[in-house]
Amino acid sequence: MSLEQAKKIAAFKAVDEYVRNDTVVGVGSGSTVVYAVQRLAERVKAEGLRLVCIPTSFQARQLIIDAGLVLGDLEQNPRIDCAIDGADEVDADMVLIKGGGGCLLQEKIVASCAAQLIVIADYTKDSKRLGEQYKKGIPVEVVPMAYVPIRDRIAAKYGGKLQLRMAVAKAGPVVTDNGNFILDWHFPDTIVNGWDEINRDIMMIPGVVETGLFVKMATKAYFGLADGSVIERSA
Numbered sequence: 001m002s003l004e005q006a007k008k009i010a011a012f013k014a015v016d017e018y019v020r021n022d023t024v025v026g027v028g029s030g031s032t033v034v035y036a037v038q039r040l041a042e043r044v045k046a047e048g049l050r051l052v053c054i055p056t057s058f059q060a061r062q063l064i065i066d067a068g069l070v071l072g073d074l075e076q077n078p079r080i081d082c083a084i085d086g087a088d089e090v091d092a093d094m095v096l097i098k099g100g101g102g103c104l105l106q107e108k109i110v111a112s113c114a115a116q117l118i119v120i121a122d123y124t125k126d127s128k129r130l131g132e133q134y135k136k137g138i139p140v141e142v143v144p145m146a147y148v149p150i151r152d153r154i155a156a157k158y159g160g161k162l163q164l165r166m167a168v169a170k171a172g173p174v175v176t177d178n179g180n181f182i183l184d185w186h187f188p189d190t191i192v193n194g195w196d197e198i199n200r201d202i203m204m205i206p207g208v209v210e211t212g213l214f215v216k217m218a219t220k221a222y223f224g225l226a227d228g229s230v231i232e233r234s235a
């Protein structure tokens with residue numbers, strides 16, 4: 001089974017188990033969420049479900065609109081029943097790295113408004129510790145004018161290297177949906193836990209907008225496996 005199939009079975013299972021009539025759904029970002037939106041649209045059509053979908057990015061908004069789903073926002077729906085989102089890595093304690101696609105800020109806001117954060121992923125995201133499989137670092141969204149002092153402060157305190165994420169089809173850095181930059185922190189592999197404190201500490205640096213560390217947020221994770229089965233982990 002391909003990686004795409006593994007993403008799809010995890011996404012379908014999460015939607016089937018968590019979404020029912022009148023659910024307010026947070027729609028995450030990335031390639032796995034595409035399958036979740038596909039399943040939401042299938043179920044709306046087949047079962048006549050009434051759903052409201054709250055996007056976590058420009059991409060998610062477009063997915064919702066293109067699928068003909070009802071688009072909502074946090075002004076009208078400050079309480080979300082479940083947010084369904086991908087992850088770059090999930091450790092044994094259900095700490096996540098998110099933001100590989102650059103959408104961490106809105107993803108974390110939406111997740112924080114949700115009664116449940118459900119992670120959908122393929123088996124390459126399932127790790128014992130962060131950094132075991134995901135090698136692109138922990139994203140930190142920062143106000144552009146502050147990226148150098150923030151980079152230097154995190155490196156001086158914790159070690160590792162922080163790289164300004166560069167755009168691919170544009171000269172210069174990636175600019176997020178919120179007009180910020182992203183530093184990818186390649187943290188030293190001596191850091192294996194204590195992410196809650198590290199996250200809080202980094203968040204205190206002026207100019208840091210959000211980190212891609214999601215600690216004590218995910219309630220359930222579905223991992224699609226190569227053999228066609230889906231394993232589940234709960235917080």
Ligand SMILES: O=C(CO)[C@H](O)[C@H](O)COP(=O)(O)O
Nearest residue numbers: 030031032086099100101103
């Ligand atoms: O955090 C994210 C985007 O900012 C994504 O959820 C994460 O990068 C996983 O994406 P994919 O489903 O494509 O592997």
